Amino acid sequence: MDSMALTNDIIKEKLIAKFGELLTDWEEPFGLLTFTAPKDENLKVMQFLYDDPELRFQFLTDLCGVHYPGGKTGDLAVVYHLHNLKDNVRLRFKVFTTTANPEVYTATSLYSSANWMERETFDFFGINFVGHPNMKRILNVEEMDYFPLRKEFPLEDQSRTDKDDEMFGRGRLLNS
Amino acid sequence: MQKHSIKLEEGSIEKQTTTLNLGPTHPATHGVMQNVLQLDGERILSTEQTIGYIHRAFEKIAERRPLYQITTLTDRLNYCSSPINNMGWHLTCEKLLGVKTPKRVDYLRVIIMELARVTDHLICNGVVGVDSGAFSGFLYLMQYRELVYEIYEEVCGSRLTTNIGRIGGFERNFTNTAFEKLEKFLAEYPDVLTEFEKLFNRNRIFMERAMGVGGISAERALNYGFTGPNLRAAGVDYDVRVHAPYSSYEDFEFTVPVGSTGDNYDRFLVRNEEMRQSIEIIRQAYQKVQDFKGAEADVFHADAPEYYLPEKADVYTKMEALIYHFKIVMGETDIPVGEVYNSVEGANGELGFYLISDGGRSPYRLHFRRPCFIYYQAYEELIKGGMLSDAVITMSSLNLIAGEMDA
Helix, strand or coil, rough: CCCCCCCHHHHHHHHHHHHHHHCCEEEEHHHEEEECCCCCHHHHHHHHHCCCCCCCCCCCEEEEEEECCCCCCCCCCEEEEEEEECCCCCEEEEECCCCCCCECCCCCCCCCCCHHHHHHHHHHHEEEECCCCCCCCCCCCCCCCCCCCCCCCCCCCCCCCCCCCCCCCCCHHHCC | CCCCCCCCCCCCCCCCCCCEEEECCCHHHHCEEEEEEEECEEEEEEEEEECCCCCCCCHHHHHHHHHHHHHHHHCCCCCCCCHHHHHHHHHHHHHHCCCCCCCCHHHHHHHHHHHHHEEEEEEEHHHHHCCCCHHHHHHHHHHHHHHHHHHHHHCCCCCCCCCECCEEEEECCCCCCHHHHHHHHHHHHHHHHHHHHHHHHHHHHHHHHCCCCCCCCHEEEEEECCCCCHHCCCCCCCCCCHHHCCCHHHHHHCCCCCCCCHHHHHHHHHHHHHHHHHHHHHHHHHHHHHCHHHHHHHHCECCCCCCCCHHHHHHHCCCCHHHHHHHHEEEEEECCCCEEEEEEEEEEEEEEEEEEEECCCCCCCCECHHHEEEEHHHHHHHCCCCCCHHHHHHHHHHCCHHHHHHC
């Protein structure tokens, strides 16, 4: 590693210089720079990370959804994992949207790989990626009318009384 | 000479395209996936890919299982190299739980993971051969997959869906039989591989079938999220084992082969060379394992009683072991709160685990980054304008595993 190596601090500084207080919840769990962006800014943040000659986050490693029922800024999250392969640095950022209006801009114009990953996220969480060329289900049948990875869908029949959910499983969460 | 000309009425001949359903259970697709192809003669105009036929909702199931029960789900992702998935999952858990594994465990894991890489690559390259009309190479290699499966069997008791190892190490030490079989494999496989390469690498028919077919540039491959041998065949030397070493890969000397054109031929060559490199890594790892002396030579798991299932004999005789056994089996041990992304170099690309824990007994959310789900998107771009028979080779040389794609 040379002395000019791209560190989390440099990335954070550059992002704050560009976006100021729009980006929040800065963390570094297990050394991976993590932050939250407003959902309408997701493309601008990604474009900046992609184009900036020092940052060069040009590889989309992963994109997935997470459901946080009752979340403060929104109950659905889209999580992006980006990788700068030249300096070998990763980062993660999230945008939050709501089940009432689950819309996020698509990343397909920047990353072709986002296409199916966004379809998968739509399939399981019902997040609609605005501008996506082919926004339809991918792993589940098209006739399905719910989004199975949302927390309100229990894995097992919750009417069963022969199982004590206090001890087994996430009964507390599913029933709330 | 008299000049002949056929006079046809305007509009009496139309150019017609054919719709062809390739799959979901066509033998050439090597997995349950469907392609609805639009053909002009034998030339492919477009394809619509349908996947998800063996989707089993692993990510949802994982939200109700304690960590150790999720290992069996990972078996069924890329089932040609289950041990890599298992190890990737153990490493992810260990990262979150803060479990440090002893060096000997790391080296034993490296041996198992590299064996899995060899078996995965030999299936893939063997099948590329089969699809181009040469069956015998596949059979030569397949004999040695059998031998590797015997090693798995010796180590963990099963062959295909291995469920090998535990959080913290292995369930038992490697037996002498396992090492003997490993030595046999190390001694014999390189020659078999050489023979296989002799059959294919400079074979005119194979070269004509594979070269310049299904190629992709480095830029497009990166944009499509290619990883693993497919990306390296396009000329990008990204390898998780080198870029983010895990399980002490930094202790080994090996070369990362790269291609240039990203076509079927380069993918084939890269996989062959990776098998050789894997053999080298296994040799080094086996040497390191033999170098342990005294008590160290018997270490096969970390000291992590909260997560590592105790010896059965101890469970019956010691109170503490009994308590831990109960807590682990019943899933009573809460996972620490945290968020972790961990990846390993799977046989067909970067296999990532994104684990979110809210402190309960099972993950709050678990997402698998499945390499072939991501790069299969590029398939249409790879086969467009080519011949139908080439599309079949391209599909097998991408090393698509339906189990991994559909999760």
